[in-house]
Amino acid sequence: MPMPKIRSLRNQLVLALCVLVSVVGVVQGVSSWQLSKAGMSALLDLRLEQVATRLYHSGLADSLPTTPARGSQPERDIYLVVWKDGIETPYRSTDPSLALPRDADPGFTTAMVNGESWRIFTLREPMMVVQVAQRSRVRHELAQATSLNTLWPMIVLVPLVWIAVLLVVRRALRRLTRLGAQVQAIDMTHFDQLSTSGVPTEIRPFIVSINKMIERLEQSIEGERKFISDAAHELRTPLTALQLQADNLQPHIAPGNQERFRELQAGIRRSGRLIAQLLRLARADAAVKADTVMRVDVAAVVVDVVAEVLPIAMQRGIDIGADEMTSAYVRANDADLGIALRNLVSNAIRYTPDGGKVDLSVQQRDGMVWIEVVDTGPGIDEALLPRVFDRFFRANLQIEGSGLGLSIVLAIVNRYGGSASLRNRTDGQSGIVATIGFPAVP
Known part of the structure; x- marks a missing residue:
């Protein structure tokens, strides 16, 4: 039957908490990334709307060039087109090559123009239509760059939280390590009770149980020591008397029985040495004064x-x-x-x-x-x-x-x-x- 693997409680806690922190960090990062992209998109839309509104209400539409050079505007800029009733072609435009759909619905729309996707805001007013457009690709790049910046704090914080988890768990379990060392030091001469001071509430019943076990073990071993000591003391006196009696009896033993008698004396001496050894063992097992x-x-x-x-x-x-x-x-x-x-x-x-x-x-x-x-x-x-x-x-x-x-x-x-x-x-x-x-x- 295979032996079960002994796994470290500290490692399990650290791993579980680090996985939890990582999952929360990833979810938080993805959420922040998505929210940042949505916020940046809304901000760019607001910019298009504000430009169109100001262009109409401040009368700046007439200040736009009538015949700008084709392709003279940087592609990351926003593009402006002004239409007037009765004129089929744009009244004003920042790039004549950009043919925005004049019939676009008011507000924000996304349309393909010249093979590219454009985000367009259309402002319809009496006698005039103002359109402000921006490449969807440019908007995506801006939103992507801004969103990635929101991930850096998470990328830095997650490893720091891992380190913090390791230190916190190690410190929390340090008390258990000390208790383990105290338990390991328990032997036949040291039965010190484990202190419950500073021990977490969940572990205290376990420590109390160990202390009760130590107490029972001490009582059991002390009973064994007392039995050995008492038995040795009780046997030493009759054996000593038996030795004296044998020594006194030796001159009266018949010559033919002297060898057997010497064997009897040797047996008595061996028993005496054994009792002396038992007394020494009982003293050696006793606690040090x-x-x-x-x-x-x-x-x-x-x-x-x-x-x-x-x-x-x-x-x-x-x-x-x-x-x-x-x-x-x-x-x-x-x-x-x-x-x-x-x-x-x-x-x-x-x-x-x-x-x-x-x-x-x-x-x-x-x-x-x-x-x-x-x-x-x-x-x-x-x-x-x-x-x-x-x-x-x-x-x-x-x-x-x-x-x-x-x-x-x-x-x-x-x-x-x-x-x-x-x-x-x-x-x-x-x-x-x-x-x-x-x-x-x-």
């Missing part, structure tokens, strides 16, 4: 962790050290940072064969402090890498572990707005590169 956050020297934490695991590494002949130790600081709880790094280093030592090598480095770049742990172990199947931070997941079942170490690392990193990753080495050697990063502080 402001009074526990301080400026932590990352290099000092790395040195302390290396010193703590050094005896185990030396016992197995593993070379553990630091390649690069940049002086860098982060704002965190030093105990949390130590737990996260200790889990990574412990994992590296556990999976590195005897005589192998584990290298640590501290680098600062792009506003982050990166701690890298590189081992020479067997690596992890690429298909399993996306699951290594899942709780209780173990990539290698042959090696003892609870499957919670990397989950604790991820919870601590998320707690302080950092990131964690695990990948296989790509330098020709087998092994894992584990990286955690925290925001740097001066």
Whole structure:
């Protein structure tokens, strides 16, 4: 089944409004063009009528030349013809070659004269007929030029309105973008409610629903944390008592049952470690308390962790050290940072064969402090890498572990707005590169 296309709401709004503005602009432009042409035509008609009226009433008809030169008048001018009763030919004319129809109806008419279309105004008065004419082609050119001038404002304004629409829509949706960023920042350690201040009325119910969902999610996760913490606390006391009882009972176990008894003790110790890991996970998932956050020297934490695991590494002949130790600081709880790094280093030592090598480095770049742990172990199947931070997941079942170490690392990193990753080495050697990063502080 094909996936539906995800379309941008902003792009849809911008496109719809721009199309609407364009349609309105085109309709308005065409209307203005037509009205301008009609207005120009009416203005030219008024001019013909005024010339004919003035020619008759002011007695200027007699001042027209009796025998003008043929074709001497510019074709864009208006042409005048005066007829008098009893005279078959024009009494006066600006161009004798123009034979206007003397019997034309009074007022405005359009007629073909000498193979051209003419607009003619005929004024019939006693003893005299005055005709004023203009080429239809000239009238059309004048109206066209004037009408086109009315389109320029529309041609300029429509693109400006497009830009205005884009800016207005972008500004209107900027609040949604910020809300989206806030929603994206929600995780197991950050359950901040979305603010409804400045949110459009139509979107407010949606924001309220998201806030209720965040509240339910926070309650659910808090219930899970409390259950894990309470269960670990309740189990730790009887397990500790069971461990003491087993230690006290060991001298009284028959020699033939000592091996089985040691297996029992190992099982008790594994259960104790699992409970300790569950308690650490519950603490890592809890919200950060402001009074526990301080400026932590990352290099000092790395040195302390290396010193703590050094005896185990030396016992197995593993070379553990630091390649690069940049002086860098982060704002965190030093105990949390130590737990996260200790889990990574412990994992590296556990999976590195005897005589192998584990290298640590501290680098600062792009506003982050990166701690890298590189081992020479067997690596992890690429298909399993996306699951290594899942709780209780173990990539290698042959090696003892609870499957919670990397989950604790991820919870601590998320707690302080950092990131964690695990990948296989790509330098020709087998092994894992584990990286955690925290925001740097001066």
